[in-house]
Amino acid sequence: AQSVTQLDSQVPVFEEAPVELRCNYSSSVSVYLFWYVQYPNQGLQLLLKYLSGSTLVKGINGFEAEFNKSQTSFHLRKPSVHISDTAEYFCAVSEKRAGTALIFGKGTTLSVSS
């Protein structure tokens, strides 16, 4: 079984500051890793995913994440945030086979202010 822990429930930052949203996972098997974003009153949109290969993954909207197998982490980063990045961010894992459900963390609310 897998589990996901998002270490911060809320992260307030000022516009143009860097941000890191932390995600740790637990699994007895190899997993795929995902970050989704949910803007207010909308569905979930994929930001980026790690399937294999390079541990640094680049996604949409200037976000990137680094897979660290030894620390079982998949932290999300952006060097300079905008007001429009205000949203809830979910880290998720799945087993490495088709059709398996995603296991989500509880989410981190990123609030960007001017």
Place this chain on the structure above:
Amino acid sequence: NAGVTQTPKFRVLKTGQSMTLLCAQDMNHEYMYWYRQDPGMGLRLIHYSVGEGTTAKGEVPDGYNVSRLKKQNFLLGLESAAPSQTSVYFCASSPLAGVGYNEQFFGPGTRLTVL
């Protein structure tokens, strides 16, 4: 392509009433899922389907039933709604292989309130 659509967008029920939420996808995906989202809980899997005519239980299946009579549709039913089922419900789909493999595509959600 419309992607994943959900009907209705909002609904208010009284305790004990029944209803069906419809999810439709036009991407020819084999796999479909129903999740519920509650504040501070993330998304939790209710039921899922690996193909037409097949369904399976997820993490929180009690009080819900599902059916997948057609590949493109996945229905979630509440036979006797309870206030604990007040939530936002998301449907998702994913392909068997190829582009988007292991990525789930989400619908816009249905906000359900049970009084």
